[in-house]
Amino acid sequence: MSYLIILDTNIIFNDFFFKSSDMKKLLKYTRHEPVDLCLTKFNYYEILKKYRDEVRPLFKKVKSTKSDLIKLGVSEIIDFENLKVEKITEKYKIFLDKTIEENAIKIIDFPSSPGITEKISNKYFNNIKPFDENKSSFQDSIIWESIVEYCNDNKPENIVFISTNHKDFANKDQKSIHEDLANDLQDLAYFNSISAFLESEEDNLKDYFIDNFEYETQMIKDELKLFFEENDFLQIPLMIC
Numbered sequence: 001m002s003y004l005i006i007l008d009t010n011i012i013f014n015d016f017f018f019k020s021s022d023m024k025k026l027l028k029y030t031r032h033e034p035v036d037l038c039l040t041k042f043n044y045y046e047i048l049k050k051y052r053d054e055v056r057p058l059f060k061k062v063k064s065t066k067s068d069l070i071k072l073g074v075s076e077i078i079d080f081e082n083l084k085v086e087k088i089t090e091k092y093k094i095f096l097d098k099t100i101e102e103n104a105i106k107i108i109d110f111p112s113s114p115g116i117t118e119k120i121s122n123k124y125f126n127n128i129k130p131f132d133e134n135k136s137s138f139q140d141s142i143i144w145e146s147i148v149e150y151c152n153d154n155k156p157e158n159i160v161f162i163s164t165n166h167k168d169f170a171n172k173d174q175k176s177i178h179e180d181l182a183n184d185l186q187d188l189a190y191f192n193s194i195s196a197f198l199e200s201e202e203d204n205l206k207d208y209f210i211d212n213f214e215y216e217t218q219m220i221k222d223e224l225k226l227f228f229e230e231n232d233f234l235q236i237p238l239m240i241c
Contacts, residue, residue, distance in 0.1 A: 055085050
């Protein structure tokens, strides 16, 4: 079963360095075809902004201790000259770009179809999700229209959108995409966490991991056998069971 899996910014915001067990499982699953893991370009830049916004007040707090540290004669424990938000954000960007490349995460471009500005504006004026009367969700609308446009152009078989933002994207049950949005993409499955997706697909994932493990094990055996044979490391026939 093939998937196009799209992660919202809040999924990364809660796990900037992709360290959670659920994220690791998802990345392992999506490294192989026919599974595509995606971020919209808006999500990509929003992740960097969120990281910068998280770092800034922390750096400010640390810098506020400089005079006290100088007074105590221990200011050298912190390199205040290199304690710069943009510098550490650039370092995180390098990490994020490397993670995207290593895991073949696709970046979905900004929506550019004719009339897209009018479409978003009409949804805003009529309180159609992701807008409502209490929130002007232009960020969410750009993300959503990016997904819609990409899916309309590429016709993926199964579409999964994972976001903790159930207020703007989900129905009241928080388990399905809001009916306003379902009109745009009727076959999209919504999940409010990676764990919810993994749990929903437990049987498929179990079969996948078993099959994939067996495949990779045999591949490793074959490569080891070839390596030893080519390099003549063993004087007796190699027995790999």
